[in-house]
Amino acid sequence: MKRNVAIIGGGQTYHAARRHDVNQVEMVNEAVRAALEDARMTIDEIDTVLVGNMEFFEGTHMTDCWLVDGTGAYGKPGLKITTGGTVGATIVCAGAHHVASGLFDTVLCIGFEKQEEGDTGAILSGVAHPLYGRSMAGAAVGYFAMMGTSYMAAWGATEIHSAMVAVKARQNARKNKYAHLKLDITVEDALNSRMLAYPIRMLDMCPASNGACAMILADEKTAKDRCKNPVWIRAMDTAHNEQFELDWRDVTTTKPIFSRTSAARVYKQLGVNKPADYFDVFEIYEPATWAEMVWYEDLELCGPGEGFKLIEEKRTEIDGPIPVNPSGGVLSTNCIGASAMLRVWEAALQIRGDAGEHQVPKEVRRALTTAYGGTNWTVLTALSRSLDD
Amino acid sequence: MSEDRDYEIFEVDQHIVAHSKYYAGRMGSRFYLTLRDEKKILGIRCANCERVYWPPRSTCGRCFSQLSEDKMVEIGPRGTVETFTLVTYSEPVHPRKSPFIYGIIRLDGADTSIVHFIDEVEFEKVQIGMRVRPVFAETRNGNILDITHFRPL
């Protein structure tokens, strides 16, 4: 990038299954005001506003045009991008491009979803090709269930391991005041939760949340003038995947699939040899427990087939050597359009030391985040506390 | 294209049907409850820029002030037609049969206007600047169709 880009502020709503007290404009505005307050800025100091959301999820076309009062975009330049579940991170990339271009110094990035207002089940089935499988699409849960059976058959993991992931997420969420599912649960609770699609149980899946996240990005000069603790965006990489071949469910594949390809590019760009040592914290997009273990492997935090051992050995706990999703992750909070941005924002909070009760108990200088959406698409973002890190 | 075309043109009819439910929020609820239960139309005043908005909203888009429910004020019910059209086609999303008239109406005391139907008047007689008042539905459910239309004074 031609200019360094920093995160100089951000904010989120609290996330919940019910937000009958606000409409979409008002909910988004909560996050925008929180971000402005965090950055000690006014909306007049924002050069452009970028919105991420998938129109079908709430059944509203051109949402960005509806939300102008809440986003603060009235009279300002801006745009809306949609890339599925990844969109929150895509908007951060777009924000970074805007700043780096030299045309804008301050960019407000917004991701949100008010899932209770839409028809998520019907819309997720609409991801399938209309003439090839839409009528019988297994939806996200079916896909991750097959990932689970494939994972167990290949590596000898059991449902206990997925339950451990489920517990870690919800116990971490209890420390995050904004999280949706703050559940004091045990492995037994997870194993006894209702079966949705074998081996996926209720507690193996993300919830349907309402919420929004907003972040303010700025160029180096503005960041240093205006912000005590800017967090720097050091690398971004996007990998989409072809329409019909969803290799992630075949966990023994050795192909350079989306997740591994993207990680390899980020690691190469930053000169990372041992990601588990290089990064101090990870915020990954795990719509289901099994996906978290596969992410461990694809991010090379362990070898192939060893992801379930990381959770078994508690290495990815909040106080472990490789903390993953101290926020509680997507398993605890999934407002789809915001979920990928929340990963970046939570990682920035960790670097700032501002994560509160879910701050990891070690020095955090570097963080890596992932996103997930579409037909196995991801966006990886690497952050650091200083430009020397 | 043609060299690939060995097969018939194959088309399939489908619908995507999504049942959505949109929450009006606290302020929007107060607007609809007042409309439904008292047949009154509320707007909101921005204390900073002094505009009175319809529909009510919790942020002033122009000055970004946060607007609070205690600044909701009754507007109209009479108003002035700012523009109008006669719609001659029919769509499943229309709540009434064509032909019908849409108008944008500036309610007295407001600085922004409401879109709604104009009825009980021939299209040829409608004019920009015409004074109108709302006609409320007998059965009101808490949505914008609790006003059935506006009619000339």
Added chain:
Amino acid sequence: MEPEEPKQELINIPITVDVPYRFAAGTYMAKFLVELRDNGKFYGIKCPVCKRVQMPPRIVCAACHVKNTEWVELGPEGTLVGFTIMYLPLTDPTTGKPHEPPFSYGSVRLDGSDSVLDHFLNIEPKVEKIRVGMRVKAVLRPREQRIGDLSDILYFEPISRQ
């Protein structure tokens, strides 16, 4: 953190968004669907560069960025590469009606194909009855009931001679 929900009645506006479509299958999908309907055959298409046989057939090999060229008949037998037992009444977005749970559902790699196909399995919905690696075959509706859709396949079922 979470504010108390206010005592006042909170209004919502229910709206059903119902959008009609007439989808064109396009050149490649049309051949696939017509062959399935008329002849009960599965067709994939092979990339001239990487030789990957792709189903459904499509215009471009995403990996090689070249136009796919060679049609290949596939299956009807194949191997189960993943499965689930679905306990959720998933809504069919094209009809708005749910599929009755529980049912077995799996990913099948048809012989000769590098792609997999997700479909119903005619296997009792019990984990011990299904295993990754099972040999299965497609069971189609009778010709006169087929319309050129994946629902022309009733399900996949285990090959009994094993």
Added chain:
Amino acid sequence: MSERVAIVGVAQTKFSPKRADVNYSEMAYEVIAQALGDTGLTIERDIDNAISCSHDIWDGQTISDIGITDVIGGHLRNEEKMAMDGSTAVYYAAIGILSGEFDCTLVLAHTKMSQTSRNIVNNTAFDPIYTRLLGLDFTSAAALQAARYMHARHITDRQIAKVVVKNLANALHNPVAHNKGRYTIEEVLAAPVVAAPLREMDIAPDTDGAVALIMASEEKAKRITPSPVWVLGLGTSYDAHYLGDRDLSECRALEQAAARAYRMAGITDPARDIDVIELGEEFSYQELLWLEGLGICPRGEAGRLIDSGFTAIDGDLPVNPSGGLLSGVPANVAGLNRVAEAALQLRGDAEGHQVHNPRIAVAQGHSGFCGQHQCVIVLGRE
């Protein structure tokens, strides 16, 4: 701009009322393959970013860029979908290249309007709490704007009809246009009223098609072509959502977007500095209103402007020599087609509808009803 961005490749399908022979990915591939073929570029060697433009609701597919991932080279690479007008895809592609993150971007817009119902689709763009149940769509909203504009600015039916006459005649020379012909003002005014004052001929017809552009950094562009078209200025802006919030006889968002783009491009006297304009008149009156927003004439003067022949293909400042959206360009593709046509004019490749030796061209696009979001792109030969 210290560094510059250029358009180095343009490809368009023939626009047609209906393309039943292809799905949208195959339709997209037609223009992608042509753009790559014309420039001699390949996806793996040259293209490092892709931006598509369409909408899930139009495509009938959730996250509809899934359907073009394969053909646009998105597999294991970057692709982002601009869910706005195609002009904004150009805007964002240019920003991506200026950021230094990308060197060469493939921009695609595609939509098959024939596969669904535009009014049902567009009804979902109205806020669901206060407006959507009234059944509004872009045509009825545009009619409200047209009536207000005509009333406030004393624009006549005949002046609006002249836009149709001019654009459909221009389209006769445009090989990709499908709605064309020589009509009289009287014939336009005799067409059935759809939503007063808009008549059938005032409304851009349902159309299927796709457009692709290849955009590159200055250094890369100079290696690709001897005649790059430079992006000199960019601007976007949002207007208020509610129809009743705005004075519909004005287009402030367009004024703001144009001011931003002109400042970047160093345009101080738009009517004199600009040689050709391609703008998004989804409805005929919009050509006049947008010309005011673009600062080509003072507010309310656009009627006299068209009367004077200033915007004719052989006038001082030709507007929509391609025939514009009235000649049949799909929604969403609209703005990318504007930019493509402007670029073809600057390259001298506009065939029968080429205007004389243009140096500066402006393309305008908008999203939402009555131009809620506006985008202006200034292009130049140098």
